[in-house]
Amino acid sequence: VKDQPGDQFAFFTPQLRAQTLRxxxxxxxxxxxxxxxxxxxxxxxxxxxxxxxxxxxxECLARWIHxxxxxxxxxxxxxxxxxxxxxxxxxxxxxxxACAWLHDYLEAGRPPINLAVNVSRLDLFQDxxxxxxxxxxxxxxxxxxxxxLEFTESVMLKDDQIFLQIVEELRKRGFICSLDDFGSGYSSxxxxxxxxxxVLKLDILFFRKSVDIxxxxxxxxxxxxxxxxxxxKTIAEGVETAEQVEFLKAAGCDIVQGYVYFKPMxxxxxxxxxxxxxxx
Ligand code: C2E
Ligand code: CA
Ligand code: CA
Ligand code: CA
Numbered sequence: 001v002k003d004q005p006g007d008q009f010a011f012f013t014p015q016l017r018a019q020t021l022r023x024x025x026x027x028x029x030x031x032x033x034x035x036x037x038x039x040x041x042x043x044x045x046x047x048x049x050x051x052x053x054x055x056x057x058x059e060c061l062a063r064w065i066h067x068x069x070x071x072x073x074x075x076x077x078x079x080x081x082x083x084x085x086x087x088x089x090x091x092x093x094x095x096x097x098a099c100a101w102l103h104d105y106l107e108a109g110r111p112p113i114n115l116a117v118n119v120s121r122l123d124l125f126q127d128x129x130x131x132x133x134x135x136x137x138x139x140x141x142x143x144x145x146x147x148x149l150e151f152t153e154s155v156m157l158k159d160d161q162i163f164l165q166i167v168e169e170l171r172k173r174g175f176i177c178s179l180d181d182f183g184s185g186y187s188s189x190x191x192x193x194x195x196x197x198x199v200l201k202l203d204i205l206f207f208r209k210s211v212d213i214x215x216x217x218x219x220x221x222x223x224x225x226x227x228x229x230x231x232x233k234t235i236a237e238g239v240e241t242a243e244q245v246e247f248l249k250a251a252g253c254d255i256v257q258g259y260v261y262f263k264p265m266x267x268x269x270x271x272x273x274x275x276x277x278x279x280x
Contacts, residue, residue: 236258
């Protein structure tokens with residue numbers, strides 16, 4: 001998040017100027033898109049690798065369905081949204097759509113499933129953050145323990161104390177709190193020491209650059225052990241091969257989220273995948 005005062009005094013090279021123009025155009029389009037509901041929830045299944053390799057939940061990921069450009073992935077608009085504050089509107093839209101789907105799903109008598117959304121650091125600065133999420137959860141009558149909020153460690157860079165209280169309060173209100181992209185930043189261990197988080201998400205893609213797979217595995221194995229001793233569940237993300245799954249299973253990782261099982265898909269498709277699994 002670019003919120004350092006110094007960021008406003010960037011040098012205006014011609015290249016940067018062009019980029020700024022493109023961004024303002026994108027921004028105008030994005031505002032309309034939000035109003036028109038051009039953002040869709042895609043879901044990526046999370047698979048329990050320790051028991052039966054069944055889907056235990058899914059992560060909701062935003063997709064912008066542009067009328068002309070088609071599907072726009074988040075890396076092309078999330079940074080802008082985090083810069084101009086639109087991220088909060090998007091995150092709330094995602095959460096509300098997730099709750100609406102989950103409500104209908106449970107209403108149909110289907111087995112409980114866990115659904116996660118991403119929460120940006122900026123969202124926490126809204127005075128009504130806790131109350132809004134709680135009100136929507138209640139409006140759609142979602143039972144405790146099914147909705148998960150994923151935070152990245154950047155939320156902890158400042159205001160640790162506030163974030164700590166927010167997590168405690170969210171847990172009291174029946175939300176599951178998870179720490180996303182663990183290990184990608186630099187304050188990870190400090191966070192774990194202080195934060196009553198329930199789930200640790202480890203992005204295996206961050207390890208891709210490591211030259212020594214044996215060393216990599218020692219580190220991953222020990223992070224998993226540490227998380228379990230701290231009573232956290234563990235999710236490995238970005239898992240692409242069966243070999244990685246084998247290793248993660250042996251290392252005690254609870255859940256795998258990655259292309260090896262599922263790519264993110266529209267909610268309707270996810271619904272079908274769950275139904276097919278149930279019919280098996
Ligand atoms: P993230 O929260 O870490 O989400 C995981 C990303 O990894 C997703 O990318 C997912 O498609 C991708 N991924 C999952 N498994 C694999 C795999 O096996 N291999 C590879 N190469 N990639 C995999 P996506 O959907 O493009 O989202 C990128 C990031 O954008 C997310 O990272 C998250 O930080 C952000 N984002 C997406 N939707 C939202 C949203 O609604 N709100 C907020 N605040 N951020 C969002
Ligand atoms: Ca996430
Ligand atoms: Ca992640
Ligand atoms: Ca990420």
